[in-house]
Amino acid sequence: MQQFLPDDAATAALGAELAATLVPGDLIILNGDLGAGKTALARAIIRALANDPALDVPSPTFALVQPYDTAKGPVLHADLYRLGDPREVDELGLLDNPDAIVLVEWAERAPEIVEAATLVVALSIPPGGAGRQVSVTRR
Template identity: 85%
Template structure:
């Protein structure tokens, strides 16, 4: 069932809620078009896991992976948009630490990441463009 996020505060609240439900080893894929709010939601999740609402959480678009040490354990935030070849994902080490919580944007560029996902978050821009529709599924 889709849930409507009306604004940034609602996105942050969902990030806090998701962070509280994540366990070491969870791999979360964030699906959605450009501008759907994937990075904003990932930022809210990471800040909640780090227990630091002011933590600087840059988009990993150019670095591909941004690591964080948090009280919840290691967190990796990846953006595969610029991935040249799906085989390059192995070099990123996203599946190397079974204790890490991994958040991946544009995961569809690496089928092995999609196959390993434990949580899928789909973000859609509703007609008219106000807010975001979010659907969460767990394996």
């Protein structure tokens, strides 16, 4: 599936659509350059899973992993940008709970995470910089 997201409302709507399709054990990779909207989409997915549009969902850039409890079970939101070595991903426990829904930004820094992905979402900024182009692939 490919789609153009003209604004934040469209990103939130896509996040809610994706959240409705997720099941425990799904591992979602969010690909894209800095500023492409990975965290905004993850935030929308987590808020939809938690059924709380005002939920505080900070970027996990410095914490590396932010956990959430939702009606669909545990959710982990990870950002591997600051990962120094791919072997460090084991310490984060992203694959430890088979019932968790896991969202990962900058997954390319840990090949085992890429291999375990069940959904890949690629975001890019189109020429001119307005909106976002998104591609969603289920594995």
